[in-house]
Amino acid sequence: MSASTMSITANPASVAYRRRAAIEKKQPPTALDLAAANAAAAVTPPSTGYDGLAAGGADIKELNLLLILVGLVEMVRRLVIDSRTRSSEGLAVMPGDFEGKLAEMEAFVKEITTMMQVQVDVIDKKLENKIRTVKGEFSEKLEGKETELESKLKELDGRTGNLETLMSKTEATNWLSKEEFDKFLEEFKERKGSEVSNVNLDEVRVYAREIVEREIEKHAADGLGMVDYALASAGAMIVKHSEPYNIGKGGSSSWFPLTKQNTVHMDAQKILTPSFGEPGQCFPLRGSRGFFQVRLRRAIIPEAVTLEHVSKSVAYDRSSAPKKCRVSGWLQGQDTTDVTANSENMFLLTEFTYDLEKSNAQTYNVLEYAATSVVDTIRFDFASNHGNTLHTCIYRLRVHGREPNSVSMLA
Structure with missing residues (x-):
């Protein structure tokens, strides 16, 4: 048996550690790493209007929680893979190494949770400030519109009063009654000898002028013409x-x-x-x-x-x-x-x-x-x-x- 073979057999834990390190170096960035990076980079929420502020904050919270869950699943998966790799090579899992991974995972989860809590607090404060600002602007605009509406209502009340006065004067005026209009219509039909639908405005004006002239003559003839x-x-x-x-x-x-x-x-x-x-x-x-x-x-x-x-x-x-x-x-x-x-x-x-x-x-x-x-x-x-x-x-x-x-x- 050669010297290299003897060295591997004499120190199997060293051989297993080197294999695990080589495997870890070849692995790409995991979802856990991406979750940590995204949590650290999520400093501010996307800019939205007043109607979308609350919805945007809720979406960010849900996304970060989802990334945490994915990170935890990834860590468990890695532990399972490492365990299977050691088992397949006939090597025992060292208790100290497993406990170290658990401690590492707990520390990472605490760190992520703390960062998420900080980000949630920041988002809540920003949302609260934004909502307060929008409410203030909306209240100012509403007060301005209320003043304008009151002015319009007063103007409308004035016009309504003028209209009522005009209607009262109109009712007091002795307008043409229905009987007088029907008489005028019958006389006009007889004079024209056709249906009223064929009448134009000029013909009505001529006939009205004749009526006025007759009334003037009647007034000159003692007011009655009889x-x-x-x-x-x-x-x-x-x-x-x-x-x-x-x-x-x-x-x-x-x-x-x-x-x-x-x-x-x-x-x-x-x-x-x-x-x-x-x-x-x-x-x-x-x-x-x-x-x-x-x-x-x-x-x-x-x-x-x-x-x-x-x-x-x-x-x-x-x-x-x-x-x-x-x-x-x-x-x-x-x-x-x-x-x-x-x-x-x-x-x-x-x-x-x-x-x-x-x-x-x-x-x-x-x-x-x-x-x-x-x-x-x-x-x-x-x-x-x-x-x-x-x-x-x-x-x-x-x-x-x-x-x-x-x-x-x-x-």
Whole structure:
């Protein structure tokens, strides 16, 4: 046996140590080594936005724990490989060497754990600081937006108030009613002779201009455009009336002096005269009930009557306007000496309620059966007014109709 052979046999532990060292030198870097290097290099987390900060920290923690586990598995695997290598060569594992590896592994794990804890604390502090900063910026922006929103809401409240005021004014304005619009539409259809769908804007403008011109002519023609057969300047007259309003002796004032019974006051003709909308130009009758009789300028077939009061835009008080009204008529004939003659032939022409919310001049058609009779005298009775207990003011009464075509109708 040679000297080299004797040396190996005499010191088998030395031979096993040299073989293990040669094997370890040939092995590449293990996962344990990579875990240590990655743990030492993981100083800062990746830069993310506010929404990804927490998720980024959690991912780093999970990755480092995974690397630690892989490192531990690798160490166990190496121990197992070393143990198998020694067993295959017939060499006993030295107790001191195994304990040294365990101590080395424990020290490494403690080091890695300490490094990971330090990195986790650093990451938590950075995340906390970043979140605090983002929250502060977000709060500042939110406060600025809140102030801007309050300003916008105040502006919107102001516009809403203006809109409500405008709507109130619009509701108070006397716009075209549905009935008036339907009438306008029917007249326009008849004038054009075709469907409304074929109408253009220019045609509507022309027709509207014609309507305005007709209304102007109507206003110039006593406001209604209908003949008034109860006009004093045309020959009509008041022949009888109830007691006029006056205070009498001891009063502070009186509109009219006391007159003899059954006589006509000289100012009663105001009922048959245009007042031109001037307040006070009326004939007052005592109380809330009364009447007056009118002899028309000539006999007519009655069609309508118009009662006029002062407009609410210029009136001081409209409570003296008549309310519940009744108009009757008969043919008096040529006998003008007795105003009550032939009154037994009196018949009802129309009944109505004067509405203060409508136009100051309101026209009422006579009843259908009365539209074929001939009258030359009418009686106007009012059973109430709009609240004045002292007197009722009559500004103007008009009677409209047409003249008979033949003398036989007058007989």
